[in-house]
Amino acid sequence: xxxxxxxxxxxxxxIGSELVDQALNKGHQIFGIFRGDEKIREWESKFPNIPYAIxxxxxxxxxxxxxxxxxxxxxxxxxVINCIGSLTxxxxxxxxxxxxxxxxxxxxxxxxxxxxxxxxxxxxxxxxNKSVIMISSVAxxxxxxxxxxxxxxxxxxxxxxxxxxATYSGAGIRINAVAPAIVDTPLTSKxxxxxxxxSAITASIxxxxxxxxxxxxxxxxxxxxxxxxWMTGQVLRVDGGMSSLQxxxxxx
Numbered sequence: 001x002x003x004x005x006x007x008x009x010x011x012x013x014x015i016g017s018e019l020v021d022q023a024l025n026k027g028h029q030i031f032g033i034f035r036g037d038e039k040i041r042e043w044e045s046k047f048p049n050i051p052y053a054i055x056x057x058x059x060x061x062x063x064x065x066x067x068x069x070x071x072x073x074x075x076x077x078x079x080v081i082n083c084i085g086s087l088t089x090x091x092x093x094x095x096x097x098x099x100x101x102x103x104x105x106x107x108x109x110x111x112x113x114x115x116x117x118x119x120x121x122x123x124x125x126x127x128x129n130k131s132v133i134m135i136s137s138v139a140x141x142x143x144x145x146x147x148x149x150x151x152x153x154x155x156x157x158x159x160x161x162x163x164x165x166a167t168y169s170g171a172g173i174r175i176n177a178v179a180p181a182i183v184d185t186p187l188t189s190k191x192x193x194x195x196x197x198x199s200a201i202t203a204s205i206x207x208x209x210x211x212x213x214x215x216x217x218x219x220x221x222x223x224x225x226x227x228x229x230w231m232t233g234q235v236l237r238v239d240g241g242m243s244s245l246q247x248x249x250x251x252x
Contacts, residue, residue, distance in 0.1 A: 010083030014185025018213035031070035064117035107153035165233030181239035206241035
C-alpha cells in the first residue's frame, strides 16, 4: 500500500479520531486539525508524536493557515478530509439567526473554505490519488423532522461536492462525500445513551442498528484509496439503508 499524507479537520472528534486511528494503522502520515484547546491533552495522550494544529474560528483564511502548516510539516498533502461537526436539532420557526449561522459556518462554510485552500496544495501532490472528502448526512436527502438547520447545510455540501468535482476533475483531484445516518459519537450520546430514543432510532433504520465511527472511517479511507480511483462527485450513503429503504415491517 502506498503511504499517503492526510490533513484531517475535526480530528479529535468521534469520527475524526477513529479515522486517524485507521489511517495510522495503514501506515499513512497524519496531521490533525481541531477546535478547542481543551482537546490538546486528550489528543497528545491518544496520538503522541502525531502533529496537530488548533483551528481558530471566525476566518476563512484560518483554514488555509492550518492547511499550510500541515503541508509544511508533512511535505505534501494528498488527502484533505473535513470531519468538523455540530448538531442543532429544532424546527426552523424556533431557530434563532445565530443558530442558523453557526450551523452553516460549522458545516458548509468550513467545507467550502477547506476546499478553497486545499486545491493549490493538492495540485502540487505527486500522488496518484488526490482527494477531498466531506461529511454530509442522510438528512440532506431524506426529510427528517427537526433537522431543518443541519439539512440545509448538508444539502449545500452535496451541491458543492458535485460542482467542485467537475471543476477540478481535469487536475486529477477527486471530491466526494460520505452521508451517514446517526452515528454513535460523543456528539450524539444524549440520543444513543437513552434507551427509548435509541430504540426509536434503531427502528427507523433498515439494518436495525446505529452506525459506528468505524463504519464511517472505513468509507472515508476507501474513498481515498486506489479502489475508488474512478469515483468523483459522489455522495456515498453509509446509513444502514435509511435513505433508500423502508424499515422492515410486520407485513408478510
